[in-house]
Amino acid sequence: MSVLVIGLSHKGAPLATLERTALADDALAKLQHDIARADNVAGAVVLSTCNRVEIYAEVGKFHVAVAAICELLSRHSGVPQAELTPCLYVHYEDRAVQHMLTVACGLDSMVIGESQVLGQLRQALRQARDQGTLSHTLSDVGSLALRAGKRARTQTSIGRAGASLVSVGLQAAARQLGTDPGGQFALAGRSVLVVGAGSMSGLAVATVARAGTASLVIASRTRQRAERLAATAGGTVGDMADLVKLMAAADLVVTCTGAPGHVITADMVANALALRPGRAAPLVLLDLAMPRDVEPGAGDLPGVAVTDLDTLASDGQAGTRPDEDVLAEVRQILADELTVHLSAGRAASVAPTVVALRDKAAKVVEAELARLAGRLDGLDETALDEVAKSMRRVADKLLHAPTVRVKELAGAPGADSYEGALRVLFDLDPAAVQAVAQPDAHLVGWSQPAGPSKDGDQQ
Secondary structure (H helix, E strand, O other), rough: EEEEEEEEEEEOHHHHHHHHHHHHOHHHHHHHHHHHHHOOOEEEEEEEOOOOOOOEEEEHHHHHHHHHHHHHHHHHHHHHHHHHHOOOOEEEEEEHHHHHHHHOOOOOOOOOOOOHHHHHHHHHHHHHHHHHOHHHHHHHHHHHHHHHHHHHHHHOOOOOOOOOHHHHHHHHHHHOOOOOOOOOOOOOOOOEEEEEOOOOHHHHHHHHHHOOOOOOEEEOOOHHHHHHHHHHHHHEEEHHHHHHHHHHOOOOEEOOOOOOOOOOHHHHHHHHHHOOOOOOOEEEEOOOOOOOOOOOHHHHHHOOEEEHHHHHHHHHHOOOOOOOHHHHHHHHHHHHHHHHHHHHHHHHHHHHHHHHHHHHHHHHHHHHHHHHHHHHHOOOOHHHHHHHHHHHHHHHHHHHHHHHHHHHHHHHHHHHHHHHHHHHHHHOOOOHHHHHOOHHHHHHHOOOOOOOOOEEEEE
């Protein structure tokens, strides 16, 4: 079995396609469950963020698994395969493992070095474990990626600048407000409305609160979460039913919910504008949600400026990309972790051959001891025991060098040929090797999936 990743991200997929594949919690859990139950698949993890949807799977056959997973993603998202396939990237075996490490280190994010993706990956692995779809291999690879991501952020300065999708978005919003984005987003004295109370909303609230805004209002479908968030930043709580009035009183609206449809329509924005006559500053809407919270047509209204993920991706990351020496340090951490993992994996891959070889040697020794005992009928038990020990020591010494060496060479180029030579030289039965490599059925049984949790706001 090998690791496979199939995904689409901001790098190669239009925002409209990403929106359609951004499934709600229940639908995401169902997709993960169906992939894990597909033929030729031993486990699955689905990572869904505001700018990527990735399916990690442990599979037996590459082409069969790719076809099955693509068909399931198309069916669950409603995006036809002909439209979906050109946006997808596929990595297999070592490249798939490397990709997960790259994602965890923040090197594949829209904002290079952002740390939120590490928590999102951790949550995806936890959900897969809770639902019974996390195989042993995917668990090991996930742990490796989380360790690499943590090392990147503790041993380098890649995350010290505090760059995130939220911070970059707020910088863009400050420019649209006509302020100098030089300091802490230059939002001092502004009125800010945050719609949503998930993790991204929490980061937005903390950031604008530090900027010294004149007023901060949080509105969410889950009022209790909005109240907790408001309490951390000295803000107030608004009612979602009064969203038009709340927007009319704001200079900046930051929205990042997990709603499947538009939370803010063009008509709502037009009504908000009608309640704020004579205000020279534009109404700025920062939409960080996936799928989008703000109806696209809202940006066409006079006096309205909308920044969404598509805008941030096209604007580039000027001033937010870490220095090249920092990126080199992170890539070295990634390479080191990957090398250790691959060496251990390849050493483990030759273990069945080594076990089968030692098993064959043990059987030869036992057969010869039985023959010797039959021919030397008068030999006492002590003598026979000493002979047996000597024969086993000889066998162990003869096998020690080749078995140690084949493990050492497992990570080198041409490793398969070394293992193959061992099988040929000692005439090992392929069925015996396969029997050692095959896990016990009870060790790979599925647990009953747990019901997914429901969280209304974007994580």
